Amino acid sequence: MTTTQSAPASLDDEAVLLVGHGSRREKSNEQVRTLAADLEERLGIPVDAGFLELAEPAIDDAIAGLAGAVSAVTTVQLSLFAASHVKNDVPLAVQQARETHDDLTVHNGAHLGVHPALVDLLDDRAAAVEAELGVDRETDDVAVVLCARGSSDPDANSDAHKLARLLYEGRAFDRVETAFIGVTEPLLDERLHTVAKDRPDAVVVLPYMLGDGVLTGRIRDGAAEFDEEYPYVEAGAGDPLGTDGRLLDVLGDRWQEARTDSVDMSCDTCKYKVELDGYEEDVGGAKALLRAMTHQETHADRDDVDDQPHTHDAPESHVAVCTNQTCATDGAPAVLERLRQAARDSEACDARITRSSCLGRCGDGPMVAVYPDGVWYGGVEESDAERIVSSHLDRDRIVSDLVDQTL
Template identity: 35%
Template sequence: MPKPRFSSSVSSASLFAGAAFRAATTESAPTESALGKIGVMVCGHGSRDEAAVAEFATLSAHLKQAFPHWPVDYGYLEFATPVIRDGLDRLMAQGVRHVLAVPGMLFAAGHAKNDIPSVLNTYAATHPGLTVEYARELGIDTRMLRAAGARIQEALDAAPEVPLHETLLVVVGRGASDPDANSNVAKVTRMLWEGFGFGWAETAYSGVTFPLVEPALEKATRLGFRRVIVFPYFLFTGILVRRIYDMTDAVAARHPEIEFVKAPYLNDHPLVIETFVDRVNEILEGQNLMNCAMCKYREQVLGFEAEIGMPQESHHHHVEGIGTGGTPVFHGAGHDHSHGHSHDHGHDHAPGHSHDHGHSHDHGPDHAHEHEHGHEHGHEHHHHPYPHADHPLGPRSMKRD
């Protein structure tokens, strides 16, 4: 059997290097900065799926181990408790005045660019003496690619041997109405394709954009490969990951001549944790710079020109804390969610640029709130139309059972 390109688990040398990396970043870390006591806040999207919420809590526990000198807490935008404000409350109760907030997101679309910064801004504006600094998303990173490769290799190791040049890889991303985030998924696909030497590769998305999973897999069946590897490039489990696997089973049943292999999602792979640690440290080092060159809120990205300078705001307050047994968190009557303060969140803009840009909530054309749930809003959200809303291969999310 040919030597695998990726280890199915991290090697002992890699684990040692990761442990040394974490030790180096924490042993000498100051407990306070010029702004006060330091704490870490991990900001997740949230899910109605209890297993997904539990996996995110596990991630936060890993970061507590990585930063033993700093208080670490976490919270969600919606559909789970604790909400982000709860985690910030707990950090402040421990004397934290300098919060290093990291988004639990693979790529920067509406949630990382707008929703989380809006919640953090609102909180900081009502708590004098508190400074919140925001990390960049995990993004394209060699460690993330190695973690993805290890997950794919796990699937290959468990399956009968088929030559790599007779195998097609399908990488499935979340999908967003932000072309920069979508293009990053495609780049991950290409890096994995070339890294392994697969015969071909395709990129699909679970919702919002195109192609969706089922049409992408059907296309893959027409390309003449003996095996198709389906890899959800997701951090955690949930409804969407299960739908991806279900769609894979459905297409496989229609094409018994092709072997379909389902690779595991990223979860808390050690290299994922190491990347999170690095994102937190980048804040203190002044290196937490998001990609503004392709940001549709700053530049004239083809097809999205009208979204430059849209207001930075979040509309998750009506679903905070519900979905997994939590109690909805209400802002109270008269709450104005269109606050006017700006949030740099690591974008290193030119002087005077306030980054009060738009809210890209990753919705499809009928505003069906394409997250891991079927929630539909009945109120005004001022979303800009997605230019490919009527594309024949999307962008509505995968059909629900």
């Protein structure tokens, strides 16, 4: 769950950071910058663009650039649904920025989510395709397939279904179905074949994407292939959301929520907060924190230039050393430096060793967490660092007398 720090600052002393995912495709990054400029004009305060990865500036650099000019920064996330980026990665970056800039208030805003302006925008995208196909939902049987990216987070996928239902309610569509281009089911091809069995007059495929990238292209290709295979059904694909002004309505609402401490995350269905069938191993903020820390360094873009699947070029291990106040007092900085030195001296160690904010074990530290093994060492002294490297990181042998817990 996102948290904020204080009451909203004066608009004269406040800025916004619009956080995009980042891409190797500069066109996608320019879309974020365009929306940032438009949002600045809308709100009347400075709005900069920052990126989670693969583009500059990174979130911490962007916040540092604003810190000297204002006393408060509100992040607004240009993410459609709340999956791991929204729940883990951006909040971690924001928390690290708070610790770096003591005199700066940093509010963390929510994702775009399900919003009436987005439903209206999708309705217009569907109407544009209907006009191209020469059909009218009032007189013809028009089916709509809303196609989203797909996620390993059921909470995010459920919002896609909710959005489709809202698009259906009160409109004359014959039906509105949900599909995904990857990761989860139903996939677009499967959903289109199912819809065809009802023999509608037309099928409108709506890519629920921000930009016109690889995945949007795959959705268009899927619609075109379906159109060829089923000559008795007119089919076409719409445009992505782009930089439509209605996105600014949503971003403005998310900004106002964040700066007034009114962000409402979906914790009741969050796989990191509650046990969901099939996702039991994801429960626990500590695991999510470690995943997010590793992600900051190793995540690669799904939509890369070679059209390759989402990959990680990660080191074998990621070691997080809590350097929050209690652990720092107990000697964590010295442990951190000794671990780094031992790793540099080792020929076998393939690990990234970084600082961490509080790991929630105050009084039991210094705490050292090794991911992906899920082994937490407690009460670690500077003299223990070489054992952790030589035994655990070099030879995959847990230092049993230091183990605090395993995840």
